[in-house]
Amino acid sequence: MTGTATLPGAALGRYEVVIGLEVHAQLLTRSKMFCPCPADYISAAPNGNTCPVCLGLPGVLPTMNEQAVEYTVRTALALHCEIPPFTKFDRKNYFYPDLPKGYQISQYDLPLSLNGYLEFPVGGETVRCGITRVHLEEDTGTMHHAGDVLQSATSSLIDLNRCGVPLMEIVGEPDLRTPEAAREYLVRLHQILMYIGVNDGNLEKGSFRCDANISLRPPGATELGVKVEVKNMNSFRAVQHALESEIERQTGVLDAGGTLVQETRGWVETQGRTISQRSKEQAHDYRYFPEPDLPPLRLGAEYVDRVRASLPELPEARARRFQEQFGLTAYDAAVLTDTREDADTYEALVGAGVPAKLAANWQTGDVAALANEHRMPLQQSGLGVNGLASLLRLVDAGTINGPTAKELLAELYVSGGNPEALVRDRGLAQVSDTAALIALVDAAIAANPAAAADFRAGKQQALGQLMRAVKDATGGKADMPLVNRLLRERLSEQ
């Protein structure tokens, strides 16, 4: 296991840290889990996307969203899970105002999938974390308290738009040993879910949520220590920080000879610490039992094979292929496969005749910078993928030089337009005519005798002044690598 460098000093060596993560990810289905209401709960007015079924009115019954089942199976397969032939739904019973039926339809002992794993890089090494299960359930509503928390609120408003949105729970094995590894696990999982198109990856709005279980034990021990569940973390960074803080707290308790209690703690970002929310004694007895309103599901091998065949190439495999097929470095390949859209863009550029290395340099460099600057991905920019391909073909053909291409890219990214037409209309094509350039080179040497002398005396920097002179003489359109070569030739000849 790697990444021990980020472990808080206090815990180093004396305790082994054991972390397991539970991720809840909303599925990108059109409708809710058990009714035809739109699953988009954010853009509608409060309680606008509800019906008798998701309101849990007397007499209603759930019906299964097949797309949600398929998305869960897709996720499970991407995480190398087994799909048992028989799965069922269960009721998890508890009272809370955002849970209108008084129970959540979830899966207890026979989930949709089991026994998978996720591999991800931590500090240059590949770490594998087991996936216990991926199961399907429904989300709850949301509450807005007039006051900080329900207990002290004078009133609470309930919005049931989110109620019944399909929610996938991905339970990881307690295989993680450092907060950094936990963070990298989440980064890779997040990436895969977005790659396979089942989740929008929005941590802030809660469509991708993470709870962490963490315990300490003496190195070499096989039994797990007292487990603490940490909640309320809504960024990858928060997960890492909360776990670091929790390791420090638990280490402090153990070092002082104290004992830890099994409890649920909440991460308070502003205070940089976790606070106790619920002890084991206050834990619910959820009284799980099979949901009698939904018959068990039997997913045949054919169905599973069909879903498997529909899986896109996953980021890790795609990065490996990019290295082999396009001769990219591991770093470039990883950057270019970070999102499915970026990887698709890269392959589209190469497919449109842009050399692999050139495409990689521009996409990871200037294009990425512009996307960041304008907060707009290339695909939605004025230029678009096809426009970028045209522009880069002009660079590759030597029609325009690098600086011209940069300027054009920045302009077209926002305004859009046809790069070829623009180069033609504005006369931006670079000057690559050797005879014409030799004349300009000779003129520059004649006009800057001191610089020429310096260069001949071995002062390499002196070439800069001469190059600028040629560049200016062409209005910036000179083929500068050619100018460089010609200058050196002429200076050594004379």
Next chain:
Amino acid sequence: MTLDTIGGLAAALRDGRTTPRALLADALTHVERSEQGLNAYLTVTRELAEQQADAAARALEDHPDTASPLCGIPMALKDVLCVDGIETTAGSKMLQGFKPPYTGTAVQRLFDAGAVCVGKTNCDEFAMGSSTENSAYGPVGNPWDIERVPGGSSGGSAATVAAGSVPYSLGTDTGGSIRQPAALCGVVGFKPTYGRVSRYGLIAFASSLDQIGPFTRTVEDCALVYSAIAGHDPRDSTSDPRALDDPLTSLHTGVAGMRLGIPREYLGPGTEPGVRAAVEAAFHVLEGQGATLHEVSLPSTDVALSVYYIIAPAECSSNLARYDGVRFGNRVERASLTDMYLQTRDAGFGTEVKRRIMLGTYALSSGYYDAYYRQAQKVRTLVSQEFEAVFNEVDAIVCPTSPSVAFPMGSHDDPLSMYMCDVVTLPANLAGIPGMSVPCGFVDGLPVGLQVLAPRFEDSRVFRVAHAYEQATTFHTMPSPYANEAA
């Protein structure tokens, strides 16, 4: 129209002897008079009924030949069935004033056929009981003896048909709640195969056991109503997609050559002698029509009751969690959420409902689940297998519907003795098989019911046996004293 059948009324509507409005006026007058003693209705839906009667009149005029036989005929619905905009209480204070914003599937199918709904009938709170004494709105009188119970939980639906107010009604049956009140009120009551009638819009008591079914005066009427409400519904995942077998097509084929089983456990010492005599006489009527009688055994019958009283309360404890005062129904305002929950549920639920929620919560609790719920599910499977084995030997089962005739109100104050009322009906719910009660005699002027059971999805066979018996007897034509008085 007191004891007219649906078929008779449908004919009268078509040859101009009456109109939907006239039938409705009769029904409403009859309900008004009989309500003095019966308390069968929680809501009379006059306005809805008038609209439906007028729509039915237009339908009968426009296309009399294709209009459903139910078009323009008055009926009533057990108050656990949701109707858009009509108060639906499930017999509970918890839902006093609750008006669902939607209509359930079975009810909608009747409305689409042109049914005229005169009201919502009284029942045991959330359908939990066997006497309708657990209604938060007072007990229902039995039209054969107003001092006695009509059975339950669909007591109001059974009583209003027996009183002659409407020719049919819908009830629900979770452990016998259609068949037992049908027997005690001297009418026909049918619980279909689980999955045959959509439960969408039925306020759930125990989801894996609940079925909607009709009360009628004749088996043929029962087939008409059943055909109208049955069939697959995409809104109910437990409703079965296979094609419906119309019981009317085989209704008159008789029982000659049929093998009928009599489970010895269903005529145990708990059976009243009068009931036993009436039912045994009924067996011989069927034998006289060419059926052969065979003693069979369902050894798990005694434990089926215990199993039922684990599974049904377990499901109920979860199904009734939504009555928390947050969104609908009644709320007792308190400063804290927990107090609001506790006070609302304490004030809203009656004793029997609370008892079953407690039983079910206990049975599902961590540490007790295996001993109670899981074990009960195993025995439930055993009960189903025993039925399957018996149905390999015989075509149908005939037996009493209830071990006793209608009992005086207040006489079963011990919950266990009340639970015993369902001992011969609830196994059918555990196994999901269809069952019907058909009138088969009287003991001291109180009706006795013959129960007919068949394998799952052999609903038509139940109708066939019950119809053959009914055609050979006249018990179904006897008006209750209450029907005579009120008429």
